[in-house]
Amino acid sequence: MEKKIRVLIAKPGLDGHDRGAKVVARALRDAGMEVIYTGLHQTAPMIVETAVQEDVDVIGLSLLSGAHMTLFKDVTKLLKEKGMSDVLVLGGGIIPEEDTPALKKAGICGVFGPGTPCEDIVRFIKKNVKK
Amino acid sequence: MFEEKELEKIKQKKDEWEKNLYSKLVKENHELKDKFENLSGIEIKNIYTPNDISHLDYINDMNFPGEYPFLRGVHANMYRGRLWTMRQFSGFGSAEETNQRYKYLLAHGETGLSVAFDYPTLYGYDTDHQLCRGEFGKCGVAISSLKDMEILFSNIPVDKITTSMTINGPAAIVWGFYIANAENRNINRRNIGGTIQNDILKEYIAQKSFIFPPEPSMRLIVDTFEFGFKEVPRWNTISISGYHIREAGSTAVQELAFTLGDGLEYVRWAVKRGLIIDDFAPRLSFFFNAHNDFFEEIAKYRAARRIWAKELKKLGAKKPRSLLMRFHTQTAGCSLTAQQPEINITRVTLQALAAILGGTQSLHTNSMDEALALPSEKAVRIALRTQQIIAEESGVTSTVDPLGGSYYIEWLTDKMEEETYKYFDRVEKLGGVIPAIEKGFFQREIAEAAYKYQKEIDENRRAIVGVNKYKMDEPIEIPILKIDEKGEERQINRLKKLRKERDKSKFEKNRNSLRKAAEGDENLMPYILDCVHSYATLGETCGVLREVFGEYKEPAIY
């Protein structure tokens, strides 16, 4: 029986722009993954708890409001505390390149900003997912 | 519009032309595409002739600008008499910083103000609310109280300039801040002009910054219509928006159909309350996107005016002011690229031109760096200059509706109207706008269109210059506007001070009165104004409404 890659697509904070999150969710589904979408207005504890219950391999955080430095780090910090650092965490949305090094240091494995082809995200996940 | 015999001759000539010249050329060298479609999926022919618009009657279907059905423009002389308002959407950090930016923009020639609020404000939370972690001032200005509004407009003549405020869930309260601020400066509320976006239906459909469920939200909106007509007559109490629907991924036809559908729904609710259509309709305004397909956008605006005029007439409106659709336009944010950002200036120019040729009343042009940041001073200045160049140097303002009569434009305008009415039928079959929202109809259409568009790009069937064609390997260099980190602390301290220094008993009394009124069916604006004047914060006032109305949870639609 084949194992499926399970991905959590989450929208942390108050940002309501979900076009990208939904398009990526569909693209991942079309690439054979099981995608759980949290919906809007998730706090870091909610995202991590969902990741626990759904036993996901990947978490994709989508944010367009500029609050990524705070909110993405909240998630990776919590994952680390729970010993879940083997979950692949990706970030997408409006994220300036100059913030990428700090995000990577905090545990975001890949940052996918405007103009990213969905293929790139699929490929990255398949290559880097731990299983 | 054309003579029968002439049309026959032209048709024959066209058939010959197609057979002889055109087909030969296409056989030798294939055309660049198998099918030429615009962004809505409408197939575009090689050429348009009088035969394509022979059904049009100039007087009944087009007429003159300023006259029903207003196809050619809402005012008789349009930009010959007065240019569109140059109104740049703007806001970040705290009120102090944004106040500076407004002064900068006014000094550089913008003619109207437009306020962008941060996420906490958009959701009716104060900066220090626990859910607002990391969000202060990031995508707009933080306004938590009347005090902040006072600072935001300090030394700005709100009696001489109009202000548009992009606020929806808590619109009534933020409007309250604006009115109260003006009154505190001895400016009569009857003399202030502006707009509140206040369009909750598109929030459920696209932008998602809703707070309460549909019924109480519509009640609040009709309250503002009523209050506006009676007390603040120069104010547009709603800006029925397609911009966000488009940004969420819809096609131009969907933007047109869903927006007008929303507008008609608001009219129905107001009429159900007992308001007279000719009283409030003149103060309904609209807000459209200006996307890439140049002619499609122009046709869209023209079709919008005609459809709105027809539909309002059907609903019983009689005053010309009730039938003419005034709109603001913003160039498409979703079309901006992070890659090679300077070329966004070119995109914005074309989009702005389309809006102007389409007859917009007010225009915001995006800055080149907005794919990744809020605009820097230089970038926003260039965006403003883009409008000024079109206004002063291009000559397009010399005549009204210059593209009127173009075979292509008139055909496309008609086509978009036809497609829009198809959507109206579908929504009606679903039971109306709000049932359709609950069934996820609009959300699904939009998600489908967004996915289709992205697939076309990913599969190289649609070119985006700099992204999948004419790419460059250079790093993306966009100077990111820095938000003053100390601003959040200042704001929180200001809030603490405000809560300590205000008259507590007055605040409590007004808050309780608002709660009681919200539970009943009186117009809430006077109660909101009382709260505002007693320095209740946005979060506190909105909190009361949250308690009474509850919060809306959206269905999961892909």
Place this chain on the structure above:
Amino acid sequence: MSDLTSRILKGDPRSVAKLITIAENNSSELADEMRVIHRHSGKAYVIGITGVMGSGKSTLIYELARAYRKQGKKVGIIAIDPTSPFTGGALLGDRVRMTDLTMDDGVFIRSMGTRGMLGGLASAVYDAVEILDASGKDVVIVETVGVGQAEVDVVKIADTTLVVLVPGLGDSIQTIKAGIMEIADIFVVNKADRPGIEQITAELESLIDISCIGKDRKIPVVKTIAKDNKGVIELVNEIEKHKEYLKKTKVFVAQRKKRYEAELVEIIRKRLMNFIFDESMFKEKVEKLIDQISKKELDPYTAADEILSKIIK
């Protein structure tokens, strides 16, 4: 007993989630773990919910779960969505309506794709129900895909099956697929504030009158407006009444037997299919046979005989 199982019995969500994943992937450790888990299960009451898309199932489950929490009960929720037969992927979106329950440690929600299984359930759902049961959940709610006649398997696993309808969905009950109508222990008419509520209720009741002739229990119809949390207590009471009825008439045990039968069949089916199609030795042989079938050198029945003869000695 493994570490994993002992943590599950203590209610640790991480371990529960991990074992459900092992069940979904049908990994080799599954059998050993489930042997112990099964001994500790059987207490939880299983409620199955099915209904067409747009009937508000997820919101109803959310309110139902909240009602049970108020009673101090622990709740497990399994939300099943269809896996695409073409891509093998799935969009699991039911959690969105239940997001407020995420931080309640008395609730565990798991989204599952059908992963090719027909009937509206996922193959691992039997295991998932037992795992949640063993971890201390008093109620397990299984939300299934319910769009057609074939999606009726929920009865195999549920003690009480709810079929959710909405007024004015365009079809009158007559045209709704027969299968779905037969499996209901309780009918729920959600969005009861919509136009058409009287009509659908009347149609349902006449249908029930006919189908319940001679039976000792008449299927109740509960009207709810889930988004306003109306009718939910009535629903909880009807479920409770049904439970009492089942226990009193010993139908409960008979139903549970059917469930274990279905579970056994599923385990055997999975093992067989794995063995035949996935085990490398056999796999080549099978591929050769399929090749021969497509070249018309062999027919599928003969091929099946060949394969099965190797297993059934």
